[in-house]
Amino acid sequence: MLIVQKFGGSSVANAERIRNVAGIIAESFLMGHDLVVVLSAQGDTTDELLDKAAEINPNPSKRELDMLLTTGEQQSIALMAMCLEGMGLPVVSLTGWQVGIRTDTVYGSARIRRIYTERLRRELDKKRIVLVAGFQGVNKFDDYTTLGRGGSDATAVALAAALHADRCQIFTDVEGVYTSDPRKVPEAKKLEEITYDEMLELASMGAQVLMNRSVQLAKRYGVELEVLSSLVRAPGTKVKEVSKNMEEMKITGIAKDEHVARVTVVKVADRPGSAFRVLNAVSKAGVDVDMIIQANGREETNDMSFVVAEGDAQRAYDALMERRSAIGFDHVSLDRDIAKVSVVGAGMMSSAGIASLVFEALNDEHINIQMINTSEIKISCVIDAPSADRAVSAIHRKFFES
Amino acid sequence: MLIVQKFGGSSVANAERIRNVAGIIAESFLMGHDLVVVLSAQGDTTDELLDKAAEINPNPSKRELDMLLTTGEQQSIALMAMCLEGMGLPVVSLTGWQVGIRTDTVYGSARIRRIYTERLRRELDKKRIVLVAGFQGVNKFDDYTTLGRGGSDATAVALAAALHADRCQIFTDVEGVYTSDPRKVPEAKKLEEITYDEMLELASMGAQVLMNRSVQLAKRYGVELEVLSSLVRAPGTKVKEVSKNMEEMKITGIAKDEHVARVTVVKVADRPGSAFRVLNAVSKAGVDVDMIIQANGREETNDMSFVVAEGDAQRAYDALMERRSAIGFDHVSLDRDIAKVSVVGAGMMSSAGIASLVFEALNDEHINIQMINTSEIKISCVIDAPSADRAVSAIHRKFFES
Numbered sequence: 001m002l003i004v005q006k007f008g009g010s011s012v013a014n015a016e017r018i019r020n021v022a023g024i025i026a027e028s029f030l031m032g033h034d035l036v037v038v039l040s041a042q043g044d045t046t047d048e049l050l051d052k053a054a055e056i057n058p059n060p061s062k063r064e065l066d067m068l069l070t071t072g073e074q075q076s077i078a079l080m081a082m083c084l085e086g087m088g089l090p091v092v093s094l095t096g097w098q099v100g101i102r103t104d105t106v107y108g109s110a111r112i113r114r115i116y117t118e119r120l121r122r123e124l125d126k127k128r129i130v131l132v133a134g135f136q137g138v139n140k141f142d143d144y145t146t147l148g149r150g151g152s153d154a155t156a157v158a159l160a161a162a163l164h165a166d167r168c169q170i171f172t173d174v175e176g177v178y179t180s181d182p183r184k185v186p187e188a189k190k191l192e193e194i195t196y197d198e199m200l201e202l203a204s205m206g207a208q209v210l211m212n213r214s215v216q217l218a219k220r221y222g223v224e225l226e227v228l229s230s231l232v233r234a235p236g237t238k239v240k241e242v243s244k245n246m247e248e249m250k251i252t253g254i255a256k257d258e259h260v261a262r263v264t265v266v267k268v269a270d271r272p273g274s275a276f277r278v279l280n281a282v283s284k285a286g287v288d289v290d291m292i293i294q295a296n297g298r299e300e301t302n303d304m305s306f307v308v309a310e311g312d313a314q315r316a317y318d319a320l321m322e323r324r325s326a327i328g329f330d331h332v333s334l335d336r337d338i339a340k341v342s343v344v345g346a347g348m349m350s351s352a353g354i355a356s357l358v359f360e361a362l363n364d365e366h367i368n369i370q371m372i373n374t375s376e377i378k379i380s381c382v383i384d385a386p387s388a389d390r391a392v393s394a395i396h397r398k399f400f401e402s
Numbered sequence: 403m404l405i406v407q408k409f410g411g412s413s414v415a416n417a418e419r420i421r422n423v424a425g426i427i428a429e430s431f432l433m434g435h436d437l438v439v440v441l442s443a444q445g446d447t448t449d450e451l452l453d454k455a456a457e458i459n460p461n462p463s464k465r466e467l468d469m470l471l472t473t474g475e476q477q478s479i480a481l482m483a484m485c486l487e488g489m490g491l492p493v494v495s496l497t498g499w500q501v502g503i504r505t506d507t508v509y510g511s512a513r514i515r516r517i518y519t520e521r522l523r524r525e526l527d528k529k530r531i532v533l534v535a536g537f538q539g540v541n542k543f544d545d546y547t548t549l550g551r552g553g554s555d556a557t558a559v560a561l562a563a564a565l566h567a568d569r570c571q572i573f574t575d576v577e578g579v580y581t582s583d584p585r586k587v588p589e590a591k592k593l594e595e596i597t598y599d600e601m602l603e604l605a606s607m608g609a610q611v612l613m614n615r616s617v618q619l620a621k622r623y624g625v626e627l628e629v630l631s632s633l634v635r636a637p638g639t640k641v642k643e644v645s646k647n648m649e650e651m652k653i654t655g656i657a658k659d660e661h662v663a664r665v666t667v668v669k670v671a672d673r674p675g676s677a678f679r680v681l682n683a684v685s686k687a688g689v690d691v692d693m694i695i696q697a698n699g700r701e702e703t704n705d706m707s708f709v710v711a712e713g714d715a716q717r718a719y720d721a722l723m724e725r726r727s728a729i730g731f732d733h734v735s736l737d738r739d740i741a742k743v744s745v746v747g748a749g750m751m752s753s754a755g756i757a758s759l760v761f762e763a764l765n766d767e768h769i770n771i772q773m774i775n776t777s778e779i780k781i782s783c784v785i786d787a788p789s790a791d792r793a794v795s796a797i798h799r800k801f802f803e804s
Contacts, residue, residue, distance in 0.1 A: 015454075015457045015458050018458060019458070049477070052417075052477075052481060053480075053481065053484055055417045056417050056420060056421075056481055056484050056485045056488065057484035057485060057487060057488035059488075060483075060484035060487060060488075061483075061484070061487055063494075064480045064483040064484050064487065064495060065480070065484075067476065067479065067480035067483070067495050067497075068476075068477055068480035068481065068484075070476075071473035071476050071477050071480075074469065074470075074472075074473050074476075075451070075454075075470055075473050077469065078455075078466045078467070078469035078470035078473075079454060079455065079458055079470065081462075081463075081466040081469070082455055082458050082459035082462035082463070082466050082467075082470075083458045083459060085459060085462060085463055085466065086458065086459035086461075086462075092465075093466060093469050095469075095546075097499065098544055098545070119544070142500055142521070143500070144497075
């Protein structure tokens with residue numbers, strides 16, 4: 001079986017952690033698997049390098065930043081190779097260039113364009129464990145690029161796709177994907193399986209296990225992912241197209257996102273295109289919006305609300321106020337003290353009763369729902385931030401603990 | 403004018419030093435020169451990386467060590483590029499691979515085989531300052547190699563040769579090449595010019611300014627070197643084929659090497675091939691010898707002495723003792739408490755009187771000469787180590803201070 005494994009920065013932060021991960025790799029290798037292992041930079045390396053850069057130039061070019069940052073992963077693979085060599089295992093480390101990972105030219109957040117697998121195949125044919133520097137590639141100018149946030153996961157998934165690997169294992173510091181955040185909801189259950197779409201909704205809802213990007217990539221190429229712990233030896237959560245739980249389980253997980261703000265545009269002039277002009281102003285400022293609600297009042301003006309990432313709130317506000325007369329509204333109010341609680345589940349597609357169960361759970365707790373948004377596999381509610389943990393627990397009880 | 407500049411690790415050890423070097427580079431660039439700048443890893447980076455490696459595997463493969471170590475120079479060029487960007491200068495940093503430096507496959511001490519200059523030429527045509535990671539290249543497997551000791555100097559000289567540069571400036575923490583070690587001999591004079599051959603003799607004698615390897619490379623390709631300080635703005639020493647001082651100055655410099663030991667093989671059997679067998683045993687143990695003296699006694703046995711590097715003395719001893727009966731000798735004695743003092747100068751070729759001046763200087767100080775060796779441009783004397791500094795001063799006075 002050909003397996004691609006990926007270990008994050010905290011998993012290789014020091015010599016002890018490296019030895020631990022080497023043990024996991026060795027175990028898989030000695031079971032007879034062909035192994036390609038993607039590594040991130042050690043623990044704080046990237047931050048240290050960014051500090052060094054900032055000391056010299058607070059605003060360096062992204063090309064040179066990538067030149068600097070790609071050294072972090074290169075050091076990781078070299079050190080891990082030495083560790084595996086010390087265990088008497090055949091191993092070779094390869095940088096993004098050597099692996100043949102070709103990206104576009106967007107320094108700092110490049111996308112993988114193509115992977116030339118000849119070298120990888122050759123090394124695998126020699127029965128070597130192949131260590132690959134994650135997060136990096138080279139562009140058409142033969143310059144180094146980094147893949148941006150979640151880049152090492154993306155490297156692993158892309159390699160799994162290119163090699164038609166049998167499995168892609170993402171090792172993290174959690175044991176898998178849970179029905180809710182186990183640090184907040186002690187009763188949270190680890191999911192055996194989850195669909196790509198469910199994972200995408202959970203990831204965007206703040207479940208920090210996998211970046212959307214990697215899940216999308218896995219979905220597009222049909223790469224079966226497994227999220228599991230590098231510290232605890234236990235089966236993780238499989239992320240795939242169809243989950244066997246789809247019929248039985250109503251919902252897959254509950255997520256909470258407190259880094260959101262509600263923007264309300266008050267008394268939008270009731271004329272054609274107002275809603276478009278509001279959203280256009282915000283989107284031109286580079287702000288993504290979610291959960292748009294237009295409250296049709298009795299007056300000839302309407303209030304319009306939507307949710308943005310907390311960090312974008314001021315930008316959205318400024319963009320709107322700048323075009324206030326052109327759009328036509330009274331004023332804009334911001335509410336940062338909100339949270340978005342979402343329940344996700346492919347089972348929802350056929351269960352209309354899910355929503356009412358969610359509302360019942362919140363009602364039992366006297367939590368007021370400010371906004372609601374539903375999709376085929378998700379129901380999101382905006383509530384006041386202080387109630388968020390209580391809301392997640394209540395919903396969790398309703399669905400998983402009865 | 404196309405200039406290749408090289409700055410060592412201590413010259414780029416921290417942000418302040420990087421800014422200082424950036425000033426030197428900027429000055430040359432703004433004078434209208436095309437610039438290729440070779441950098442070493444920052445200060446202690448290489449040692450820190452070696453420590454990290456040792457913690458994981460005390461005996462890692464040289465391939466993976468090179469994978470690890472090449473990141474040091476890559477970080478240097480990225481940081482320097484950021485600094486120059488901050489000054490508004492056009493700059494691009496390139497690793498050994500990107501520059502097209504192709505080496506043999508000897509990891510840890512690779513030799514440069516070829517440099518493909520297309521990318522360099524392209525960047526220079528764009529009027530960019532090109533920063534090059536020293537000490538590294540890639541081999542025919544597309545694997546990273548390091549060039550071993552003095553590797554960054556070798557990178558600079560090889561680039562100067564490949565690009566037919568007008569000048570190759572090696573910036574160090576000394577102001578040039580001196581008639582003797584200025585820390586020991588306050589009267590030491592900075593040389594304006596010196597020939598390759600003189601520099602070679604001085605380098606091998608422990609004047610740590612330039613590794614022999616770079617000087618040999620420069621000599622072979624006729625690259626004119628200039629050794630100068632990155633901290634003091636002053637003309638340095640030019641190293642070239644013919645020095646204009648050749649006729650006037652009797653000797654160029656005086657060097658001292660205390661890291662030597664004398665091996666004496668006592669009572670070597672007086673039969674054909676004995677000397678060969680002694681030297682063969684030592685050379686097969688990988689030990690270089692110097693200053694071989696065979697003292698023909700009145701007996702039918704001879705003593706044979708030679709000088710080796712201090713670190714090789716035990717190996718030479720063991721190798722000889724192992725073949726004691728085959729070679730035929732009584733015993734081997736080692737003397738580590740010696741020093742080799744050498745006077746170097748192309749002028750010697752025509753001045754037979756130099757030797758007698760050296761001997762006179764040592765005689766004045768009552769320093770006993772244990773061994774003597776002369777070449778066309780060098781006279782070396784082995785004396786007891788405690789007299790070494792006094793010997794250097796005495797010779798210096800004799801030649802330079804009258």
